[in-house]
Amino acid sequence: MKEVDIAVIGAGPAGLSAALACGKSGATTLLIDFMDAPGGQLIKQTHKFFGSERQFAGTRGIQIPSIFINQLSQMPNVQLVLGVNASGYYADSGVLTLEDGGKFIKVKAKRVIIATGAGEKALAFENNDLPGVYGAGAVQTLMNAYGVKPGNRVLMVGSGNIGLIVSYQLIQAHVQVVSLVEAAGRIGGYLVHAAKLRRAGVPILTSHTIVRAIGEETVRGAVVAQVDQSWQAVPGSQREVACDVICLAVGLTPLVDMMWQAGCEMKYVPALGGHVPVRDENMRASNPAVYVAGDAGGVEEASSAMISGEIAGISAAVSLGFRAQDADARLALLKSDLAAIRSAPAGEKIRAGIMSAMACGGER
Amino acid sequence: MTDDDIIICRCEDITLRQIRELIAQGYHTIDEIKRVSRAGMGPCQGRTCRQLIARELAGALGVPIEQVEMPTFRPPSRPVLLSTIARGEADE
Numbered sequence: 001m002k003e004v005d006i007a008v009i010g011a012g013p014a015g016l017s018a019a020l021a022c023g024k025s026g027a028t029t030l031l032i033d034f035m036d037a038p039g040g041q042l043i044k045q046t047h048k049f050f051g052s053e054r055q056f057a058g059t060r061g062i063q064i065p066s067i068f069i070n071q072l073s074q075m076p077n078v079q080l081v082l083g084v085n086a087s088g089y090y091a092d093s094g095v096l097t098l099e100d101g102g103k104f105i106k107v108k109a110k111r112v113i114i115a116t117g118a119g120e121k122a123l124a125f126e127n128n129d130l131p132g133v134y135g136a137g138a139v140q141t142l143m144n145a146y147g148v149k150p151g152n153r154v155l156m157v158g159s160g161n162i163g164l165i166v167s168y169q170l171i172q173a174h175v176q177v178v179s180l181v182e183a184a185g186r187i188g189g190y191l192v193h194a195a196k197l198r199r200a201g202v203p204i205l206t207s208h209t210i211v212r213a214i215g216e217e218t219v220r221g222a223v224v225a226q227v228d229q230s231w232q233a234v235p236g237s238q239r240e241v242a243c244d245v246i247c248l249a250v251g252l253t254p255l256v257d258m259m260w261q262a263g264c265e266m267k268y269v270p271a272l273g274g275h276v277p278v279r280d281e282n283m284r285a286s287n288p289a290v291y292v293a294g295d296a297g298g299v300e301e302a303s304s305a306m307i308s309g310e311i312a313g314i315s316a317a318v319s320l321g322f323r324a325q326d327a328d329a330r331l332a333l334l335k336s337d338l339a340a341i342r343s344a345p346a347g348e349k350i351r352a353g354i355m356s357a358m359a360c361g362g363e364r
Numbered sequence: 365m366t367d368d369d370i371i372i373c374r375c376e377d378i379t380l381r382q383i384r385e386l387i388a389q390g391y392h393t394i395d396e397i398k399r400v401s402r403a404g405m406g407p408c409q410g411r412t413c414r415q416l417i418a419r420e421l422a423g424a425l426g427v428p429i430e431q432v433e434m435p436t437f438r439p440p441s442r443p444v445l446l447s448t449i450a451r452g453e454a455d456e
Binding site: 001034085086087088089090097099100102103104105106119121122124125126127128129212253255257258260261266267268270274275 | 377439
């Protein structure tokens with residue numbers, strides 16, 4: 001059985017950043033991803049990042065993975081395996097089971113950093129299994145990673161940043177966004193993104209939801225309706241929208257299966273997207289061999305994922321006695337970066353959610 | 365609303381009506397509903413339907429969603445061919 005100091009599950013922004021920190025500390029590190037290319041959701045983020053230079057402000061998301069890979073490939077103590085499925089974690093022995101193209105592999109890791117990201121939430125409405133009903137993330141992958149147009153006329157459901165950005169990218173790909181509906185009374189994402197859509201002439205219908213998809217073989221329309229304050233459709237407000245794609249951008253939920261398997265204490269925190277592991281400020285879960293990084297610990301975005309990944313990487317390494325020279329200073333800097341990102345007005349719910357997910361509401 | 369046409373578990377084709385009928389019959393946890401209907405036992409292992417079923421249970425039982433008991437999570441978390449496991453551990 002292969003043995004490593006630290007295994008990192010997921011090579012998205014959080015996992016890449018965690019693995020780099022582990023690599024710098026000198027710990028033997030195995031970075032695992034089930035996709036054939038590293039980067040996670042970065043592979044389709046064609047927009048430029050903003051924020052701090054330390055989190056690649058001004059760089060397009062799609063360019064970030066190779067920056068990490070170039071550094072990781074120089075490190076003899078780091079191994080990256082792609083197309084490998086981490087299928088199980090056995091907390092009693094610290095053994096991970098991996099599947100690599102029909103091969104079954106066991107790895108014993110002293111620490112595991114879980115950076116599995118998040119998945120798209122679904123929505124219950126009539127005919128929601130018609131071909132043409134997509135998650136917004138899936139549409140973004142189709143367009144930006146594979147160059148495939150999902151259709152010609154899109155109804156977007158949900159006005160968080162994903163719904164807004166994917167709508168704008170659809171327009172850039174010459175796909176018409178016929179309407180954007182949002183069940184809440186106000187737009188969920190940044191106004192700067194919503195303003196772009198309004199300038200492009202996309203109607204944004206707040207306090208509206210999708211009632212049903214119309215079509216026999218594939219989507220050819222949708223019925224939308226106004227909702228009242230208890231989210232019930234207002235009688236008489238139903239109307240039909242012609243479209244061939246219905247795109248659901250109704251939020252993400254952390255992918256936490258392995259943390260349940262690891263016996264980590266979990267908590268349901270709506271502001272973070274669902275169940276998340278209770279953790280300390282160094283991203284250590286209640287199972288002391290397990291650290292969490294990125295969206296798997298609560299849905300935020302790629303910049304904070306890179307920061308929490310590095311925090312988890314440094315901390316996991318230090319817990320095994322691998323301390324890079326600048327570890328303490330770097331940890332302090334990262335924690336202040338994270339606090340700065342979350343200090344925006346839009347970060348208020350996240351801050352409350354993180355406090356709720358911390359073991360004792362603060363330092364432990 | 366025709367809850368017959370609302371799919372909750374895509375993998376196993378379980379509708380909202382079936383879920384509501386099971387809750388009415390007294391199946392009051394996600395695990396019970398899973399065992400009797402297979403909802404959540406398909407390739408995605410409940411990633412799509414788990415929260416929808418939890419919300420339905422919370423509404424029917426009149427409890428907040430955090431009080432809905434989560435199912436047990438066991439490896440493998442993604443589908444693995446039996447032949448892969450049967451061949452045993454690969455040599456490193």
